[in-house]
Amino acid sequence: MTPPAPAPSPPLASPWPWGWGLAAWMLGLALVQHLAVLPEAQAWGGAGLVALGLGLVGARSGRGRSVGLGGAVLGLFCLGVAWASAQAQWRLDQRLDPAWEGRDLVMEAEVDGLPTALPGWGGASGWRLPLRSTGWAHDAHGDAQVPVPRGVSLTWSEGRDRWQAPRAGERWRLVVRLKRVHLPQNPGLPDTELWLLERGVRAQGSVRTGERLVEAPWHDLHALRERLRDAIYGQVAEPRHRAVLAGLVLGDQAGLPAADWALLRDAGVVHLFAISGLHITGFAWLMGWAVRGLWRRWPQWGLQWPAPSAARWLGLLAAWGYALLAGWGVPAQRTVGLLAVLALLASMGRLWPWPLALLLAGAVVGAADPWALVQPGFWLSFVAVAVLMNGGSLPGESGPRWRQAVHELVRTQAWITFGLLPLSLLFFGQVSLVGLVSNLVAVPLVSLALVPLALVGVALPWAWHGAGWLIDALWALMQAMVGWPGAVWAPAQAPNAVAALAVVGTAVALWRLPRAWRLAGLLSWVPLLCWSPARPPPGAFRLLVLDVGQGSAVWLQTARHDLLLDAGPGWGAAGQDAGARWVLPVLRAQGVSRLDALVVSHADSDHSGGALSVARGLPVGAVVGSLPPGHPLAARARPCQAGERWDWDGVQLRWLHPLPGAEGADNAISCVLHVRDAAGRAALLPADLPAAQERALVARSPAGSLRAELLLAPHHGSATSSSPEWLAAVAPQWALAQSGYRNRHGHPALSVQQRYHAAGVPLLTSAECGAYEWRSASGAPSAEGCWRLQRRRYWHTPEGAPPAQDASIGPDAPPTEP
Missing domain, CATH: 3.60.15.10 (Ribonuclease Z/Hydroxyacylglutathione hydrolase-like)
Structure with a gap:
């Protein structure tokens, strides 16, 4: 008697097919951010559901497994396009009618973040206020109701009737002049309009007069953050010290002057002085390490909650708390989302390969924030994690433990530095050639000493003074290193295709492949190293x-x-x-x-x-x-x-x-x-x-x-x-x-x-x-x-407007994001 044939295994029983679907979903999300006009979300969503349904039918048949997988991948791609388009359209619908630009409007709004000082901008001191409006205003000289965006960025300059700026968490009635988001566009530079769109800011303007309606409640998160900033500024006299501490504790990066940011950038350590994935992940790891220590001291706790699970979830809780204290900005949200997905996979016993785990985390982050997929911080964070996961630890190390630790630190930093080189060139146009050395000192010093001291100072302010000594030592070190000849390499910005080739080649070089393949990956850098922009021919100009x-x-x-x-x-x-x-x-x-x-x-x-x-x-x-x-x-x-x-x-x-x-x-x-x-x-x-x-x-x-x-x-x-x-x-x-x-x-x-x-x-x-x-x-x-014509995107203000008597104190600009 012939034994029955085994039932075909579902094509998605292995985790690898999921990777194709997740990649297709992320590709659909990212594609929308490169379009001049938004696709029709309903049409793409319908096509995606049809393709996904056909794919599932093919998968169940057992005979069209490749067709089923292809249908599922195509369906997820179409659904990604539909989801990103719907999210973008919802955000764009929160626009200001051009007819109301530059006119006096009365609106009620809550200060939804930390006010940022603008000393000297526009010839007067002032503040930039992130506001969350009710969505409606009315004409200051009539009764007309005016829809206004929920997210608004205003400047408050000192003057008559404007002697006391609003504080975080307060509710105000303001007379304002608004304009749509419209910022300078130049080749080779980040698009600040996209940065504001991601954060929900759809109008800018200035305050004419204001009246406080409600003070901030004691439990308001933003008010708590501003009180902490006041405490730092009250306890710490040195401007650089308090600016660095406010940045590490609260994510307030505005206090550090442009010259200091340039020094950090040239030294390759910008990511250490902002609320980045490194700090949040490091804080989660420290909490997990402390939990494991407590569980070893009281083993009976492990009977109720196993130590690995407790360390994982309490570390995630600590990361979430730190991210909230830092303002719950978009980079912090991305990091907590990544940690949450990885923790969930581990708790479910899903031993997915690390590339699939990262893809899943990226897909979840992209679903919550489709614009993240075209932001430098997303790729730098995920690529750094990928380099670490791929590198692992070297087996068979011998010698004293301190020597092993130093060797592992140098090796890890070298891998990360090399892995991020093409992305640094693509996003920032320069690479710090002293970054490997500076990070070897700065990473452990900042992550294991400066950040803990800054956070301990919230309860014990004397710790901030100890942190100040570390800041001075770090600055002296970086100033010396940046002074070395050839400390920074800033080549011309290569075309995206050349940079993408270097990114792929770097991944091949770092992957655990035969040596010949890895050497071939290094060759992908040749076009990038040799590329230079074409200059005008003799007798012509640009x-x-x-x-x-x-x-x-x-x-x-x-x-x-x-x-x-x-x-x-x-x-x-x-x-x-x-x-x-x-x-x-x-x-x-x-x-x-x-x-x-x-x-x-x-x-x-x-x-x-x-x-x-x-x-x-x-x-x-x-x-x-x-x-x-x-x-x-x-x-x-x-x-x-x-x-x-x-x-x-x-x-x-x-x-x-x-x-x-x-x-x-x-x-x-x-x-x-x-x-x-x-x-x-x-x-x-x-x-x-x-x-x-x-x-x-x-x-x-x-x-x-x-x-x-x-x-x-x-x-x-x-x-x-x-x-x-x-x-x-x-x-x-x-x-x-x-x-x-x-x-x-x-x-x-x-x-x-x-x-x-x-x-x-x-x-x-x-x-x-x-x-x-x-x-x-x-x-x-x-x-x-025209550059706006060459690089048209759906979020750009469609057309110029007649000039009007309206101005802000300086342009909105993104802080330095790792």
């Missing part, structure tokens, strides 16, 4: 008009030379300016390692505010500009003078203004630069030249000498510039006004817009365009040069 809000910064490149004309506005001390925030990162991402000339057209802060940061961040050959004696760069600067001309690689450059010895207001002596390539295509960059000086320049210039295909609108499109005589003499094909979204000056003025329209000249603004690029070798300029 012009990049950066988006720096209400200000000016223009980068000019020829075959072998680089010039920066202006460096954007400043909001406070050096480092709190557009030069450090946007200009320097853009130049480095484009492979600029030296400026042949830094030009400051005139001393107005919206043109000169970032110049000092640029001069400190890059070697500069010559400083040129109309600078007053008190300017920090005045001693190095030589004036720009009309009549001076020079040739760079076949490109003719001329100063047209001011005349030698000219005097007057800042705008009247603006440096005016004319650039013409070998084919005769030209750009004219007149800074803030007023109409009277425009007419004088036209009068003294030979006919046709001012003609240019691209004109940077004088004075950001102010009504005091762009005279009819000027437009007739220049005869541009395109014009661009560097003006901020809904700026307080009303640039470009309506009369100027009408003047350009009457002359048949399209006028773009940096608010609607983002950064603008023109390569003269490619032909005439066009709207295709």
Whole structure:
């Protein structure tokens, strides 16, 4: 008698098929974040359910196992697209009607986080307030009800009726002016609009007046966090010490100045001074270690609750508590979610391979936060965990235990440093070559000493003073290491495909594969190491008009030379300016390692505010500009003078203004630069030249000498510039006004817009365009040069808006996230 054939095993009995489904789900979530228009969630959801149903039918049949698995994978991919689209649409629906931008509205809201001090921004001290509104406001001058977003970021500047800023957890009635989220967009830089979307902030603005309605209840988490911050600031006098302690305990990263963040970044230890996955995981491990010690001391406890399970879940509880104390930010949520999934798998006895366990954790985190899958912190955290899980421990180590511990620490840090190299280049554009050494000292010192001391200080404030000694020692060490030659490698930003190849090759090199395969993985770095951006050919130039809000910064490149004309506005001390925030990162991402000339057209802060940061961040050959004696760069600067001309690689450059010895207001002596390539295509960059000086320049210039295909609108499109005589003499094909979204000056003025329209000249603004690029070798300029058009995403504000009297004190920006 023939024995019956064994029943076919379900295709999902093994955990590995789950990996394909989880990866497909995450791919669907991530894909949506790269689209200019949101897909239809219902259509994709329906297709996903159909495909998933067919896959399950195929799996049950036992004969279409591959078809069933494929259907399940396709179904989960479609469901991922549908889920991310639905989440995004729900978030986008919380938008402000453009008709109510810049108008006085009365709204009630609760301070939903720690207010952030903005000393000196916009010329006045103030606070940035994260608010959770009721969802409705009303017109301050009428009875109309206005829907407003739940998440709002406001600036509170000191002034009449604004002497006491709101505190965390309080409820206020505020008269505000709001605008939609609209922030500068430049190539090679993170998208801050996405960062705010992930956190639910859908409107920004400023406070006109306010009235406290309800004080914060004693149990409010945010109020508790602010009281702790007050305690730190009251007990610790040194600004750096209290800023670091507030960052490690509360996740408040705003107190550390830009220069200190630059030092941490160059030393490769930024992740240690923010609430990161490393600290939360380390705290969970310390709690688990303490629980195991207690269970060994009282073995009878293990009869009620086994030590491994107790350590696992009490450690997770500790991690959750630390994350709450730190504000329950998105990075903290991701870390706790990862730990919870891993703890659940272990408690269920699911001995899944570690790649599948990480995939499951990533899928859960992505379901809660689809935008996490395109954020640096997500990938850095998960890749670091993957490197550790893949590396394991070396068997057969001999010698004293301290030597084994040191060897394991060095090996682990080396693996993590190498594993994160391509991601660091992809996300941050630089790698700290001293990071391996600095982390060997900083990781145990911060994780095992500084963080515990900072947390102990919550109950015993004297511990904060001991932490201050460690902070000073760490800073001295990092300053010495960053001073080493070649401490930081900041190559040009390679295309995503080249960076992705290096990521895959690094994974192959670290995987436990035959040596030949691992060496082949290392070869994937060759394109990344050899890649450099193409420079203009001889006789041509590249012009990049950066988006720096209400200000000016223009980068000019020829075959072998680089010039920066202006460096954007400043909001406070050096480092709190557009030069450090946007200009320097853009130049480095484009492979600029030296400026042949830094030009400051005139001393107005919206043109000169970032110049000092640029001069400190890059070697500069010559400083040129109309600078007053008190300017920090005045001693190095030589004036720009009309009549001076020079040739760079076949490109003719001329100063047209001011005349030698000219005097007057800042705008009247603006440096005016004319650039013409070998084919005769030209750009004219007149800074803030007023109409009277425009007419004088036209009068003294030979006919046709001012003609240019691209004109940077004088004075950001102010009504005091762009005279009819000027437009007739220049005869541009395109014009661009560097003006901020809904700026307080009303640039470009309506009369100027009408003047350009009457002359048949399209006028773009940096608010609607983002950064603008023109390569003269490619032909005439066009709207295709707009960065917002090239990199359109669904969350970007659809269009520019008419200027309005509205302004915030400085731009919203993400803190340094590990």
